[in-house]
Amino acid sequence: MQSMNKVEAALHSLARLAASKVARNRQVADVVFDRCPSMTDLARSALNHAAFILKLPKTFFLTSVMLEVTNTCNLKCRFCPAVNLKRKKGFMDVGLAGKVLKQCKNLQYVYLYDWGEPLLHPELDRIIETATRLGHRTFMVTNGTLLVPELSEKIIAAGLSTICFSIDGIDETYEYFRGVEYDLVRENVERFLKVKERLNPDLRVEINYVVSELSEGAVERFREIWGPKVDHITFQPMLTYQNVPRRRPCRELWKGTLVVFWDGTVVACCVDYEGLLAVGDAKKDSMNALLNSQAMVRLRRGHAKGNFCSLCSYCSEYETSEIDGRFDGRLAKE
Numbered sequence: 514m515q516s517m518n519k520v521e522a523a524l525h526s527l528a529r530l531a532a533s534k535v536a537r538n539r540q541v542a543d544v545v546f547d548r549c550p551s552m553t554d555l556a557r558s559a560l561n562h563a564a565f566i567l568k569l570p571k572t573f574f575l576t577s578v579m580l581e582v583t584n585t586c587n588l589k590c591r592f593c594p595a596v597n598l599k600r601k602k603g604f605m606d607v608g609l610a611g612k613v614l615k616q617c618k619n620l621q622y623v624y625l626y627d628w629g630e631p632l633l634h635p636e637l638d639r640i641i642e643t644a645t646r647l648g649h650r651t652f653m654v655t656n657g658t659l660l661v662p663e664l665s666e667k668i669i670a671a672g673l674s675t676i677c678f679s680i681d682g683i684d685e686t687y688e689y690f691r692g693v694e695y696d697l698v699r700e701n702v703e704r705f706l707k708v709k710e711r712l713n714p715d716l717r718v719e720i721n722y723v724v725s726e727l728s729e730g731a732v733e734r735f736r737e738i739w740g741p742k743v744d745h746i747t748f749q750p751m752l753t754y755q756n757v758p759r760r761r762p763c764r765e766l767w768k769g770t771l772v773v774f775w776d777g778t779v780v781a782c783c784v785d786y787e788g789l790l791a792v793g794d795a796k797k798d799s800m801n802a803l804l805n806s807q808a809m810v811r812l813r814r815g816h817a818k819g820n821f822c823s824l825c826s827y828c829s830e831y832e833t834s835e836i837d838g839r840f841d842g843r844l845a846k847e
């Protein structure tokens with residue numbers, strides 16, 4: 514793990530305080546400072562963002578890696594493309610995860626999910642342990658339905674840094690989208706909070722709430738109920754593939770994130786769930802080389818010129834004035 518000296522730590526706290534006072538959207542400031550735990554991380558992300566603004570064909574730093582530990586799932590959520598995934602199903606080999614993570618330095622996070630439910634991986638704790646041993650912070654997103662206390666203990670002991678539960682409403686709204694009882698996930702999260710208080714109170718807990726026409730109205734109520742219990746709630750607009758062609762380049766291509774499917778296929782963005790724009794193979798290619806490989810440069814050049822491939826062209830999000838967009842940089846009211 515990157516360690517900060519006292520001056521850097523003081524500067525970071527000062528910047529965090531200033532951002533929380535001036536940021537129009539404090540939720541965004543909170544996330545930026547969690548994802549960038551040092552001044553160096555902030556500088557790296559700022560440079561990548563500058564590359565996006567300037568539409569450079571290359572970006573500067575690899576800042577995070579998403580490992581799709583599995584693309585199998587125990588649920589069939591109504592809005593999720595993983596339900597109809599065509600590519601082969603499987604589980605990432607612990608050795609492959611280690612190979613990828615050994616090459617990466619100074620990542621802000623290793624994300625342990627893409628499409629599928631990570632808690633189904635029988636050796637998830639070994640992958641978390643490997644990442645932790647190599648000095649990486651780990652971030653897992655889960656539907657939480659399988660999180661029994663024994664499993665919570667295992668992943669906490671392995672060194673998990675942040676867990677994010679996907680809960681998109683309460684009661685019937687949640688049940689409509691996820692097809693399971695709201696009380697099941699509520700109880701699992703509450704039990705997890707107790708276990709983590711006992712074993713690692715510093716473990717960060719977040720919630721991701723997919724905002725769509727049906728769940729939009731409950732955002733404030735949800736914030737009231739869950740806000741005091743967790744460290745952060747992200748309200749994320751639902752991805753849609755509407756007939757509204759993209760007009761602006763997508764900042765995701767410059768952010769410094771690469772996504773590794775369970776079988777080693779590397780893609781530029783999590784939205785490419787079928788691997789239509791595969792840019793490499795983690796079994797043989799290095800992550801740092803792939804970040805600015807010909808395929809990535811071609812994608813960025815296309816976006817910079819307004820030539821979008823069909824996947825990017827129709828990648829859009831549910832339009833709402835309540836929250837920020839993720840892939841097009843819209844800003845909403847606080």
Ligand SMILES: C[S@@+](CC[C@H](N)C(=O)[O-])C[C@H]1O[C@@H](n2cnc3c(N)ncnc32)[C@H](O)[C@@H]1O
Nearest residue numbers: 592593627628629630654655656679721751752
């Ligand atoms: C694909 S899931 C994988 C992890 C785990 N199975 C879960 O549900 O948390 C990762 C995140 O994507 C979100 N997600 C799924 N479909 C989405 C969509 N159409 N638009 C936006 N987010 C979506 C989920 O709610 C979850 O927070």
Ligand code: SF4
Nearest residue numbers: 586588590593629656
């Ligand atoms: S959102 Fe998560 S839990 Fe739901 S179907 Fe998709 S991968 Fe599975």
